[in-house]
Amino acid sequence: MNCKYISPILTSINADGTVDYETMHKLYDTLIDAGIDGILVGGSSGEFYAFTYEEIKEFILDAISYIGNRAIVMAGTGRMAYKETVDLSNLALKAGATSVLVVGPYYSACNQEDVFNYYDNLLTDVKGPVYIYNYEDRTGYDVTVDTFLRLLAKHDHLEGMKDTHAVLRHTQQYIQLVKSKYPDFIVYTGYDNNCIPTVISGGDGCIGALSNVYPSLCAEVIESLRKEDLSQIIKTQRSIDERMRFYEVHTPFNPVMKWAMAELGLGMQENCKAPLTALTEDTKASLSGFADQLWRNK
Numbered sequence: 001m002n003c004k005y006i007s008p009i010l011t012s013i014n015a016d017g018t019v020d021y022e023t024m025h026k027l028y029d030t031l032i033d034a035g036i037d038g039i040l041v042g043g044s045s046g047e048f049y050a051f052t053y054e055e056i057k058e059f060i061l062d063a064i065s066y067i068g069n070r071a072i073v074m075a076g077t078g079r080m081a082y083k084e085t086v087d088l089s090n091l092a093l094k095a096g097a098t099s100v101l102v103v104g105p106y107y108s109a110c111n112q113e114d115v116f117n118y119y120d121n122l123l124t125d126v127k128g129p130v131y132i133y134n135y136e137d138r139t140g141y142d143v144t145v146d147t148f149l150r151l152l153a154k155h156d157h158l159e160g161m162k163d164t165h166a167v168l169r170h171t172q173q174y175i176q177l178v179k180s181k182y183p184d185f186i187v188y189t190g191y192d193n194n195c196i197p198t199v200i201s202g203g204d205g206c207i208g209a210l211s212n213v214y215p216s217l218c219a220e221v222i223e224s225l226r227k228e229d230l231s232q233i234i235k236t237q238r239s240i241d242e243r244m245r246f247y248e249v250h251t252p253f254n255p256v257m258k259w260a261m262a263e264l265g266l267g268m269q270e271n272c273k274a275p276l277t278a279l280t281e282d283t284k285a286s287l288s289g290f291a292d293q294l295w296r297n298k
Helices: 021-034 053-067 082-095 112-125 145-154 168-177 192-200 215-227 230-247 254-263 281-286 288-294
Strands: 004-008 038-041 072-076 099-103 130-134 158-163 186-189 205-207
Touching: 004 072, 004 215, 021 038, 021 053, 021 215, 038 053, 053 072, 053 082, 072 082, 082 099, 082 112, 099 158, 112 130, 112 145, 145 158, 145 168, 158 168, 168 186, 168 192, 186 192, 192 205, 192 215, 192 230, 205 215, 215 230, 230 254, 230 288, 254 288, 281 288
Parallel strands: 004 038, 004 205, 038 072, 072 099, 099 130, 130 158, 158 186, 186 205
Antiparallel strands: none
């Protein structure tokens, strides 16, 4: 089975709110060396929404330059201002990004015609491979199968989607109803535990944040699928299922993953961009049993 695991990289942030580029470069190397297929820079896990345009532009361009052709480099370029989204997308693609991932406008109550018009215009103005980031929990709307089909009928550089939906059946509908008509269209799930069933259903893999903490395990997931090794598929699925607790023990999950990565010696700073905050010592104490089980090996 042909599939990929792309890591939506968490961002190591200095105390003054700037990006810790030295650590980020080490993280890129760690993930690539572990066998992860690509890096998404500027995704939700990386707190893209809290960066200014200039900050996210510098962050994306640095990742493209540093990673080069060693792995897929997907740039998260969705901004609230349409012109910023177009400009950032074209800048990233011109600099060498493999593709851009665009989340639609959030806060505004878009109907499906609004969503179609937004992406129709965007795909006209952006010159390169585009993925749509479908995340109803954050945008307030779903990009429907019919909207994807309308867009694909007009734009052959709409390369794929990331569907961040906990219900597997939701992602399967895009596989069955969109990929059946456009076989080259790529469908990634945004949930790590849905990677294996998504690929078995005919999808293309995962853009999942557990790969920040467990890159070797996530690479093993893909390798077992490529080899169609059933016993290894079962083993890795159960390992991923256990680690999905990262998304459940604290809201938001980003600070917990940063804490784990710091303790694992990956250099990740625990600072976050507002409105997120690092875990307090009291919170860490309340989560110590979880930490002991999942990364301290106690």
